[in-house]
Amino acid sequence: MPFSPKEFAMQTWIRFQTGDGEVGFGRIEGDHVIEYDGPGHARPQPTGATLPREGLRLLSPCEPGKIVALWNNFHALARKLEKPVPAHPLFLIKPASSLAGPGDAILRPRSYSGKVVYEGELGIVIGRRCRNVAPDDAAAHIFGYTVVNDVTAGELIAQDPSFPQWCRAKGFDTFGCLGPVIVTELDWRAASVVTRLDGAQRQNYPLSDLIFSPEQQVSLISQDLTLMPGDVIACGTSVGAGSMKDGAVVEVTIEGIGSLVNHMRG
Amino acid sequence: MPFSPKEFAMQTWIRFQTGDGEVGFGRIEGDHVIEYDGPGHARPQPTGATLPREGLRLLSPCEPGKIVALWNNFHALARKLEKPVPAHPLFLIKPASSLAGPGDAILRPRSYSGKVVYEGELGIVIGRRCRNVAPDDAAAHIFGYTVVNDVTAGELIAQDPSFPQWCRAKGFDTFGCLGPVIVTELDWRAASVVTRLDGAQRQNYPLSDLIFSPEQQVSLISQDLTLMPGDVIACGTSVGAGSMKDGAVVEVTIEGIGSLVNHMRG
Structure with a gap:
């Protein structure tokens, strides 16, 4: 395969809804999700929050x-x-x-x-x-x-x-x-x-x-x-x-x- | 024609760009435009501004x-x-x-x-x-x-x-x-x-x-x-x-x- 420049290494992105009904974006790290202020494609910034993956409803x-x-x-x-x-x-x-x-x-x-x-x-x-x-x-x-x-x-x-x-x-x-x-x-x-x-x-x-x-x-x-x-x-x-x-x-x-x-x- | 309830009487709505490049919405009144803070269908509020119709580029x-x-x-x-x-x-x-x-x-x-x-x-x-x-x-x-x-x-x-x-x-x-x-x-x-x-x-x-x-x-x-x-x-x-x-x-x-x-x- 030809080299294709990527800004990210392999990452997994989700959009989710929390138990409180809030909708968010995040990147999966193990059994946690690093929350971002927008979808992955939009050059988002981390919000500082980390959520347990369990209990998030995937959208x-x-x-x-x-x-x-x-x-x-x-x-x-x-x-x-x-x-x-x-x-x-x-x-x-x-x-x-x-x-x-x-x-x-x-x-x-x-x-x-x-x-x-x-x-x-x-x-x-x-x-x-x-x-x-x-x-x-x-x-x-x-x-x-x-x-x-x-x-x-x-x-x-x-x-x-x-x-x-x-x-x-x-x-x-x-x-x-x-x-x-x-x-x-x-x-x-x-x-x-x-x-x-x-x-x-x-x-x-x-x-x-x-x-x-x-x-x-x-x-x-x-x-x-x-x-x-x-x-x-x-x-x-x-x-x-x-x-x-x-x-x-x-x-x-x-x-x-x-x-x-x-x-x-x- | 059957009566159809409408919230507005006959109105004319535009989306426009001003000479300064600003994009806005408005309702035409004669040779002026009453500016609103969103498109007509979105229950917008008047911004208080009134613009001359001439010189606006229609979008x-x-x-x-x-x-x-x-x-x-x-x-x-x-x-x-x-x-x-x-x-x-x-x-x-x-x-x-x-x-x-x-x-x-x-x-x-x-x-x-x-x-x-x-x-x-x-x-x-x-x-x-x-x-x-x-x-x-x-x-x-x-x-x-x-x-x-x-x-x-x-x-x-x-x-x-x-x-x-x-x-x-x-x-x-x-x-x-x-x-x-x-x-x-x-x-x-x-x-x-x-x-x-x-x-x-x-x-x-x-x-x-x-x-x-x-x-x-x-x-x-x-x-x-x-x-x-x-x-x-x-x-x-x-x-x-x-x-x-x-x-x-x-x-x-x-x-x-x-x-x-x-x-x-x-």
């Missing part, structure tokens, strides 16, 4: 203004779908209103009784404003990585024959699950995404199969639209995505980051 | 977290495209990063040499958080109306045969033009959208031809995703959208709101 580890969600970004899935490898990242936008954090319920939309699909994915958390970022500069604009469940109302996408409803199908409230933490360094080429539904493994695919690497995604997407600190690129899923029944527990794990657990509520 | 009149942009929302366009009237609003999301204000340049994306299309539209500015809003309550959640140019890199939409790139084609920086003002009351049923390209009229369609009214849009979309104060729903365009050459000046006018003027920069 989505960042608050993206937008989630740029890729489709068809793994060779294995492209082969299975018999789709060509795209020339540019194919994406849609999940709005900030779709955000959910670790442990949160995924809410079935009132208007929709069809299949709700889990898609375990790697999430890139942007650290610096990105506009027309050169490929070699992309790594320096990535704050870190998180786990994404890119929840999708699968049957809506093609419900209207003339307009594929990607944004609606993936944009419902609680359909953008992020967490549990952000790690600032991840050897993603060596990591896999594992999704378990009610404990049974449903996805297990290597990130080395990515069509566009995180750095390529940041560079190419930043030619289209400005990415802001805290924005997330969901790298797309690979084979094994499937539907969740109401009440199901879904767990997406990337070794080195952790497990994002959510449940479906009908 | 986009709100700062939406997202622009929900409808497709196929006019009967005349549906007939022309030979598409059925949709059962639910068909939409994509333009990100906050696409925002441009009155007078701003529309920037041709570096990566794209194809047609850039103007689409003159009515914009609904959300005034209160909307989630599962009943149709009869929708009007009370609308702060007001603005003019939208929903700029589109037309040839990108179908460039990839397997994934229509609506978000990319409409999500480029500067492709979400809003302005010049927000009016809190508009008899939209009596108004038309007129688009002029280098002075020549290209669109002139009545808003009474809408498939989903503003109230229906707010109610139905709020079943899908939470709309926040300052968010904008772009109601979709009708017949007459077309492409702009680099250097062209495009003016979208809705009587009762005003004219949104932008220019293409290659």
Whole structure:
């Protein structure tokens, strides 16, 4: 791997709520959390407080203004779908209103009784404003990585024959699950995404199969639209995505980051 | 028209930049602006300052977290495209990063040499958080109306045969033009959208031809995703959208709101 200058060594960042209901940011050190006055990507200062990790409720580890969600970004899935490898990242936008954090319920939309699909994915958390970022500069604009469940109302996408409803199908409230933490360094080429539904493994695919690497995604997407600190690129899923029944527990794990657990509520 | 309770009588709100570079909000009264400490939808208080209207540079009149942009929302366009009237609003999301204000340049994306299309539209500015809003309550959640140019890199939409790139084609920086003002009351049923390209009229369609009214849009979309104060729903365009050459000046006018003027920069 080429050397990529980083301001931080490997760190793990969380956003949390205390038992008193206060929301904070922090960096994990062992079984404690060093509190900061803002999210990691924002050059925060330590507040001086240190909290025991136990008893903190984890929130989505960042608050993206937008989630740029890729489709068809793994060779294995492209082969299975018999789709060509795209020339540019194919994406849609999940709005900030779709955000959910670790442990949160995924809410079935009132208007929709069809299949709700889990898609375990790697999430890139942007650290610096990105506009027309050169490929070699992309790594320096990535704050870190998180786990994404890119929840999708699968049957809506093609419900209207003339307009594929990607944004609606993936944009419902609680359909953008992020967490549990952000790690600032991840050897993603060596990591896999594992999704378990009610404990049974449903996805297990290597990130080395990515069509566009995180750095390529940041560079190419930043030619289209400005990415802001805290924005997330969901790298797309690979084979094994499937539907969740109401009440199901879904767990997406990337070794080195952790497990994002959510449940479906009908 | 049914009585719709409003906290304000007809008001005109702007966001502006002074000659000193300060950004502010205000309500127009004749040739002056009453300054407020926040945008109109946020229950702002007057700062006590009154500024002459002349010399203020108008900015986009709100700062939406997202622009929900409808497709196929006019009967005349549906007939022309030979598409059925949709059962639910068909939409994509333009990100906050696409925002441009009155007078701003529309920037041709570096990566794209194809047609850039103007689409003159009515914009609904959300005034209160909307989630599962009943149709009869929708009007009370609308702060007001603005003019939208929903700029589109037309040839990108179908460039990839397997994934229509609506978000990319409409999500480029500067492709979400809003302005010049927000009016809190508009008899939209009596108004038309007129688009002029280098002075020549290209669109002139009545808003009474809408498939989903503003109230229906707010109610139905709020079943899908939470709309926040300052968010904008772009109601979709009708017949007459077309492409702009680099250097062209495009003016979208809705009587009762005003004219949104932008220019293409290659």
